Amino acid sequence: MRAVEIQEYGGPEVLKVVETEVPEPGPGQLSIDVAYTGVNFADLKARAEGYRVPALPFVPGLEVSGRVRALGEGVTGLTVGQEVAALTQGGAYADVVVADAVTVFPLPPGVDLRTGATLPTVLPTAYALIHAVGRLQPGETVLVQGAAGGVGTVLGQLASAAGAGAVYGVVSSAAKAEYALEHGYDKVFVTSSTSFAKEVREATDWRGVDLALDPVGGETLRASLASLALFGRLVSFGNASGAEPWQVGQPDLYPLAVSVSGFSILTLAQTAPAELRALTERAFRTVVDGVVSLPVTAEFALEEASEAHCLMGARTSTGKLLLRADRVAGQAENA
Template sequence: MPKAIRVHEYGGPEVMRYEDVTVPEPGPGQIHVRQSAIGVNFIDIYFRSGAYKVPQLPFTPGNEGAGTVVSVGEGVTDFRPGERVAYGSAAGTYAEEVVIQASAAVHLADGVEDATAAAMMLKGLTAEYLLHRTYRVKAGDTILFHAAAGGVGLIACQWAKHLGATVIGTVGSEEKAELARANGCDHVILYRDEDFAARVKEITNGKGVPVVYDGVGRDTFPASLDCISPLGLFVSFGSASGPVDDFSLALLGQKGSLYATRPSLFAHAGKRETLDDMARNLFGVVASGAVTIPVHAQARLADAPQVHTDLASRKTTGATVMIP
């Protein structure tokens, strides 16, 4: 019988159990995939802990992976058995085999390995919409990206540099600072040791930046707003240190008529044509060598509790991939 990680109650990493599961036949609009690599993301922790709720318990975590189509359900014409696919907004991917909505999958380009795809779908597609859709980064822009050595950060900073931007990144340690510099950051700020808002103002000669990308949350707010030039954009796309506390909209006015948004991959990937466009853009920039996907750790699916422990400690850099 195929194995999967099951969560029967919300809690710490120890609530994840490695169990036998029955894989159903794919229903209308679904595909059955035998996975070769599984992506790991901070959002998985939110679901496991109960910070984000699932419709019912028990459940299998995970949104990201890559593998080979085994069979397809009624009405599926885009995919056939034997084809390689990848996905960043599926459900229940901490498993050897998974049945997912065909609408979440894309065909995997020949030049991209399964482990690379599993490591980059959610993070890479997130970087794609942040840089191309939430705010369109262009040559000459100076941007601030928090957690520049994280999974999304390393991809986004390389990509922003490729687009011609000057990239300021924040990190939590000197080791991560070196990694950020090697992956597109022109300026690196150790946000635990320095007043990052003051440093951003110094770097930009008092002007600030048109956009701040923040996947950290509580630890970097509201100081992030002090980095933004008038009419600029605060992009909150994650909360690794905890959620941003509720704040008054008047604060955005006081800080320079700022805009704020909380975008998600699920909203962007809801349209087939948009998802395909995003995937083409991502695969293209990776295939060209302009962006390399840093897979810094591989683990067994059975070791998911330790993987979550390492991720939550924020000691990891780049991407972690689990192999079934």
Template sequence: MTHAIVVDEIGGPEVLKWRSVESRPLGTGEIRVRQEAIGLNFIDVYFRDGTYKAPKFPFVPGKEGAGEVIELGPDVSGIALGDQVAYCGIDGAYAEEVVLPAAQALVLPEGVDTRTAAAMMLKGMTAEYLLRQTFPVRPGHTVLIHAAAGGVGLIAGQWAKHLGARVIGTAGSDEKCALALEHGYDHVINYRSADFVAAVADLTDGRKCDVVYDSVGRDTFPQSLDCLRRRGMFVSFGQSSGKIAPFDIGILNQKGSLFMTRPSLFGYTATREELQACAGALFDVVRSGAVKIRINQTFPLREAAKAHETLEARGTTGASILTV
């Protein structure tokens, strides 16, 4: 037996229940990991509240974590007992122990501990595919990143600056703006006290941005389109304020032959080779010091409900983790 956070029905944070669960035997190619830290992400909320459909009920939420390999199933290669590993995109992370395919586990390099890994895998690999694959950022580009003080935002700001971009962000308080300015941003707009569309136009002398990365959704659309230059790209990768309402696709033509995409990490890491390349790039920029991972909130795993309440109230900055 082990313990996990279990969801029996969709609802608010109160449906997250701490209880005993059975430890299942390992199958071929699987490993068992004793977790030390687990990432807290908005996607966990989406499954809990029904925004995304859970595969079954009851279920254990969570998509990323890190810990020590304590058991190997048949036909596992490349991973040994005692290895420190991290994973991303595997369901059931809110648990003391997890079973996962060895092919989805990433052995941590020297200089990256389990707490840092749990805080950065989903967010950092998201930043990697956004900045290096969805819209490859180059020197001279101007980018706008909403939720600049969030988990993805703080990583993406540093990484975009490292890639040579001019980086503009938005955040919801002066404190969050100040935090983002410490993490690579050239300018950060408090969207509660300023019109971010007008501010972007002023900052760029009317040239606007090459790309907008948006995890907010309803509250920032379609205004974000007005921050883009002709043939710029709008990248929607989350919806913390709610879903973007249906719209006439002709608006993209009207506002300058714009591009729009709704990618996901799992669309960019479907193969082992893609996963390793994405994670490897993240490990490299973190180990080099170009991107620093800031863990600003830590909650015991059994207090996952409190963690969700804080996250949904936009009371977090940087990364948050659950500890076992």
């Protein structure tokens, strides 16, 4: 089978298509004939700096859709040939991937394989940020960094559906702002990584926002913290800036009684897989119910993974990027 390997760290050019053995599932696992693979910023960090890479060579990729190929010992509730979406700990840039059964989800009725590949990381992350960690209440205001990205696209829709008083986004270009305004946002700031705090204060009559969601870290996280209202909450769910780990202390929290929390879907998959499963099932229902849609804005063949990384790395993409494993995807399209 084909797989896209990282054999050394570096730019998109280090992604190499290789022929390798088909992996077999172990106990509690299953293998999947991949139809589509989602491209995430974590994949770029894995390629460039070894983020969550246990050893080289390494096949990146955290989410897939496809059909169950084989079941490992002890796996129940799924059948060979069933269409599923899965969260993996890597290995998804391939024709076949192995995943823990607890993070494999049957596709809901009406959700095709192409749409299914957009769901496993983005949708539960956004759902958790709004409902489980951020605990948004009707009438509260929300600020989202990266409002035009995959998670940002879903966050705007979920916050709006949850009755947010206003949903604000931060993006890096006018084109991204236009896109975000079509996906649940009331106002979008095209600004630098730190100057948005003043604009947020002005937009909220100097009150600030109740909930700020930040995947960037560093100075952007500090500016998000400075954008909070009395009793506001900040949730960190990434460190795209690559900045040193941040620290928050009493001087930051006490004056307005604000709080800071964090979320990582990959860590939750390791520490509380059953809770992740329940969270994901609730999140998937928002797609079935028509609350959320996540547009696929670019699709690449598996061997074009480097091109997908170039596009995402340029910070000009919106929505969701996918890789296509032609054999299974083609069968789905012709079914």
